[in-house]
Amino acid sequence: MSETPAPPGKVASGRADAVVVVLAFAGIVVSLMQTLVIPLVPELPDLLNASPSDATWAVTATLLASAVATPVFGRLGDMHGKRRMLLASLVLLTAGSVVCALSDSLGPMIVGRALQGVSSGVIPLGISIMRDELPTEKLASATAVMSASLGVGGALGLPLAALVADHFDWHMLFWVSAAAGLVATALVTVLVPESEVRTGGRFDIPGALGLSAALVCLLLGVSKGAAWGWASGTTLGLFGGGVLVLLVWGAFQLRLPYALVNLRIAARPQVLFTNLASVAYGFSMFAMSLVLPQLLQLPKDTGYGLGKSLLVTGLVLAPQGLVMMVVAPFSARITQARGPKTTLMLGAATVAAGYVVNILLMSAVWQLVLVSCIIGAGVGLGYGAMPALVMGAVPVSDTAAANSLNSLMRAVGTSVSSAVAGVVLAQMTIAYGPLHVPSQNGFRTVMAIGAGTALLALLLASFIPSRRPRPAAGDVAPADASEPAAA
Known part of the structure; x- marks a missing residue:
């Protein structure tokens, strides 16, 4: 059976299905990584020879890295290639998993978990690749499947993690994550095309630093507020500082010709x-x-x-x-x-x-x-x-x-x-x-x-x-x- 011809700039129907499967698998791998660590959380202080409050940084580091990396990798994807940034995210996930698998102390674990958190941009990057590459009639179902991959990985990760934790050394959880990351990287390299759509311009480094600082302040206050006290000077200072930085950042973003957001x-x-x-x-x-x-x-x-x-x-x-x-x-x-x-x-x-x-x-x-x-x-x-x-x-x-x-x-x-x-x-x-x-x-x-x-x-x-939904929903936006x- 011959493939359905592709519209100009789009992949053929047969290859489009493979692209959807590979990108959804990459999304499952990323969400799986976040869930695999759940069985270890109560035991991290003993496993890493750290205090309970310090051990929580193995989770907090992933949250903060994810928040910072998601908008940055999205903008870089528009500028330099979405597939390129997707591959970079998966490589960092794999590297972070290996670092965690080799860790027996808190410092390397935090580094590894932060590297894993950087991969959170995989799902929005994958959806964006779909918009650029898939035939219009496949776009709605493909993006829905890609979005659902977040829940599939999260749901399957917990029983898998519990099974591995009960029968193997805890490091095996991260070796599993590293292996899945390698497979996803190889599949994306072979089967996912690079989009020719580029936004051009230069990367807004001050904007990236400003947004990162605001997000770190706000999310650190949210994640650590219960431990530090919601009315403590540290927590309130983080919230106040985050809001102030965000307001200043927004004012500058409106003036820049090539803003981060x-x-x-x-x-x-x-x-x-x-x-x-x-x-x-x-x-x-x-x-x-x-x-x-x-x-x-x-x-x-x-x-x-x-x-x-x-x-x-x-x-x-x-x-x-x-x-x-x-x-x-x-x-x-x-x-x-x-x-x-x-x-x-x-x-x-x-x-x-x-x-x-x-x-x-x-x-x-x-x-x-x-x-x-x-x-x-x-x-x-x-x-x-x-x-x-x-x-x-x-x-x-x-x-x-x-x-x-x-x-x-x-x-x-x-x-x-x-x-x-x-x-x-x-x-x-x-x-x-x-x-x-x-x-x-x-x-x-x-x-x-x-x-x-x-x-x-x-x-x-x-x-x-x-x-009203339109046949060209996958193409350029209306009006502007x-x-x-x-x-």
């Missing part, structure tokens, strides 16, 4: 409200990741814990990622028929419904499987719609930077969710022997907050301008498509 494009209603909804969506999604594992693992003696092992917990949560992948083509069909705004709103409503079900049903394993699948379906719908909304409002030359900014907004939401849920669960506890554990009402409160933020995402999405990358 085109704030005028980011202020377009379709992009602005999509990004705001993404923050709320990321917050809501992550609340489940904090609640369900604890409910599953708390002892039955508490009256509401299910007393399951980490492996069983991972197996219970794994269907969520598979549901996200199954939902991806349906997300694309709804987007093609009704537009991505409708898909995003439907996804937010589904996530909210999942949390309501969780508040009512939380006493059996099957109930939590049901909840994770409902929320997974909602996340799959929403995550598939966000790239379509962003790409429908930005020039082709700004695709990677715009997708990376959207990915960053979701990451900010998940970081804030972790902090808020941590505060709630730390305050609402019951005595269990010599310990205090989160209470059932504490979990219900976090679920209610998750439902509320999902409804907030629904409200924000309703302000996105309605626009011809304007320079930095207005």
